[in-house]
Amino acid sequence: xxxxxxxxxxxxxxxxxxxxxxxxxxxxxxxxxxxxxxxxxxxxxxxxxxxxxxxxxxxxxxxxxxxxxxxxxxxxxxxxxxxxxxxxxxxxxxxxxxxxxxxxxxxxxxxxxxxxxxxxxxxxxxxxxxxxxxxxxxxxxxxxxxxxxxxxxxxxxxxxxxxxxxxxxxxxxxxxxx
Amino acid sequence: xxxxxxxxxxxxxxxxxxxxxxxxxxxxxxxxxxxxxxxxxxxxxxxxxxxxxxxxxxxxxxxxxxxxxxxxxxxxxxxxxxxxxxxxxxxxxxxxxxxxxxxxxxxxxxxxxxxxxxxxxxxxxxxxxxxxxxxxxxxxxxxxxxxxxxxxxxxxxxxxxxxxxxxxxxxxxxx
Numbered sequence: 001x002x003x004x005x006x007x008x009x010x011x012x013x014x015x016x017x018x019x020x021x022x023x024x025x026x027x028x029x030x031x032x033x034x035x036x037x038x039x040x041x042x043x044x045x046x047x048x049x050x051x052x053x054x055x056x057x058x059x060x061x062x063x064x065x066x067x068x069x070x071x072x073x074x075x076x077x078x079x080x081x082x083x084x085x086x087x088x089x090x091x092x093x094x095x096x097x098x099x100x101x102x103x104x105x106x107x108x109x110x111x112x113x114x115x116x117x118x119x120x121x122x123x124x125x126x127x128x129x130x131x132x133x134x135x136x137x138x139x140x141x142x143x144x145x146x147x148x149x150x151x152x153x154x155x156x157x158x159x160x161x162x163x164x165x166x167x168x169x170x171x172x173x174x175x176x177x178x
Numbered sequence: 179x180x181x182x183x184x185x186x187x188x189x190x191x192x193x194x195x196x197x198x199x200x201x202x203x204x205x206x207x208x209x210x211x212x213x214x215x216x217x218x219x220x221x222x223x224x225x226x227x228x229x230x231x232x233x234x235x236x237x238x239x240x241x242x243x244x245x246x247x248x249x250x251x252x253x254x255x256x257x258x259x260x261x262x263x264x265x266x267x268x269x270x271x272x273x274x275x276x277x278x279x280x281x282x283x284x285x286x287x288x289x290x291x292x293x294x295x296x297x298x299x300x301x302x303x304x305x306x307x308x309x310x311x312x313x314x315x316x317x318x319x320x321x322x323x324x325x326x327x328x329x330x331x332x333x334x335x336x337x338x339x340x341x342x343x344x345x346x347x348x349x350x351x352x353x
Contacts, residue, residue, distance in 0.1 A: 023350050025215025027245050028267065029276060029328060030343040031222040036335055038230035073231030077335035112233070113336035137336040142231035 036077035039087065039176040041070050041150075042143050046169075049154045061162070066153030072104060072132070073147040074176055075139045076113075083178040085135040087116065088128035092171040097161030100124045100170060104131045104148040110141030118148065128175060135176070211258045213350040217245040222330050237331040242281040245326035249284075249350050251291075251312045251319040257353040258314075260296075261306035264344045271337050276302040276346065277329040280310050284324035291319035299329055306349060 047069060052062040076085050089102055101123050107115040114136025122129050132148060140147030152172070156162065220240045227234065251258040264276050280296035296310030309326075312319050328346065 023211060023213055024347060025213060025247075026345045026347040027215060027217060028219040028343060028345055029222065029264075029330065030219070030341065031224060031274065031330060031333065032341045033224065033333070033335075033337060033339045034226070035339045036227055038227065040230040042231075075227055075230050075232055075335055077337075077339040080338040080340055082338075111231070113334070137334075137338065139233040139335050140231045142229055146231055 033077060035079055035082075036075050037085065037176055038076075039072065039074040039174060041174060042073055042147075043069070043071075047152075049152075051154075060159065061156070063153070063155050066101075066151045068149060068151050069144075070150040070152065071144050071147045072150060072174065073140045073142055074116075074135065076135050076176070077137050084114070084133070085116070085176050085178055086130050087132040087135070088175045088177065089122070089124055089131045090126055090128040090173050090175075091124045092126070092173070093168075094125060095165070095168060095170070096163065097156060097158050099155050099157045100172075101153045101155060102131060102172070103151045105151070107140055107148050109146030111139050111146060113138030115140065116148070124172065128173075131174075211252065211350045211352065212250045213260065213348065214248040215245060215348055216248070217243060217326070220244050220328055222333075224333060227335070233335055234333045236333050237329065238333065239330075240328040242327045243325040244328050245278075245346070245348070247284070247324040247326060247348060248320075248322040249312055249324065250321075251314045251350075253314050253316065253318060256314055257311060258319075258350050259308045259311045259353050261349045261351065262300075262302050262309045262346060263304055263306045263349075264302045264346050265304065267343050267345045269340070270342050270344045273332045273334065273337050274330060274342060275332040276344065277331065278302055278309060278346065279327055279329075280324060281327045282323065282325040284321040286319060286321045288314065288317040288319050290315035291317065291321075293321060293324070302346060309348075311353065 047067045049064045091100055101121055103121040104118040106118060115138045116132035116135035118132055119130045122131055222238050224234060262278055277299040279299045283293050292313045294311050300307060
């Protein structure tokens with residue numbers, strides 16, 4: 001093998017080496033974020049709303065002060081382009097002569113994202129009604145003082161339909177849905 | 179090149195030409211830095227939210243040796259830097275923040291060579307940022323087993339729920 005051929009072989013070898021030499025490389029990072037739909041009421045537990053009987057003839061029963069101890073917490077993660085969520089409320093039974101009302105306040109506390117908007121004061125029935133709408137990807141924070149404070153009251157709507165009763169349990173069902 | 183006692187001038191020119199190219203290639207080869215990336219891809223495990231009102235913890239770290247680099251820097255080059263950037267592959271969300279740091283010096287036979295920087299998390303962007311440097315002194319600086327740890331932050335339910343994937347690209351280059 002003469003010198004020229006040897007040099008050419010060396011060049012080919014170096015070209016091969018150069019072609020195989022790398023100055024860059026990569027690794028993949030992947031993360032999957034699932035759709036999340038969670039809601040609860042904090043703190044847990046029941047409360048009572050008792051009318052007070054008058055002590056003076058001719059005076060109406062006195063409605064109880066509204067309960068403001070409950071908060072709605074939710075976590076919502078929606079798919080790209082997905083529909084916003086809403087929270088509805090309904091009760092398992094109505095009581096003749098009275099309205100059970102509910103109002104969700106604006107969200108406050110430790111939350112973030114696209115939190116929902118209150119639908120204002122609503123009267124609850126056995127048919128679900130919106131109480132919060134427009135929830136996007138959001139979280140309210142957990143526990144009392146986070147999320148939407150609820151004001152739940154009871155008022156007389158038709159005095160003639162009132163009847164004395166004790167311990168009438170009313171279950172309010174909250175649902176977060178699209 | 180000698181035939182019948184004569185030197186063929188064409189062959190002389192050709193040989194000189196070849197030698198010149200060879201010289202250029204030697205120079206290039208002697209100055210070329212190289213890098214090999216091993217380790218594994220990182221599929222970030224996100225714990226499920228079980229309590230209404232909560233968000234994700236938001237910050238997750240890979241294994242300390244998630245990515246392993248082997249870098250060679252020739253003496254003639256002297257110094258080289260390893261940079262990093264990410265590219266969506268195919269979908270990423272700008273709220274998801276990737277960071278990287280060097281968790282080991284790796285090993286080398288070059289006693290005087292040094293590896294510096296990159297031991298604190300640095301945010302990875304879509305354009306190259308310098309992660310660390312290697313300096314070759316009196317020898318080829320060939321480092322193997324340089325461990326890289328990755329971090330993902332900004333994970334939140336406020337980000338649209340879908341799968342995201344990016345490539346973290348490491349590059350060695352002259353300074």
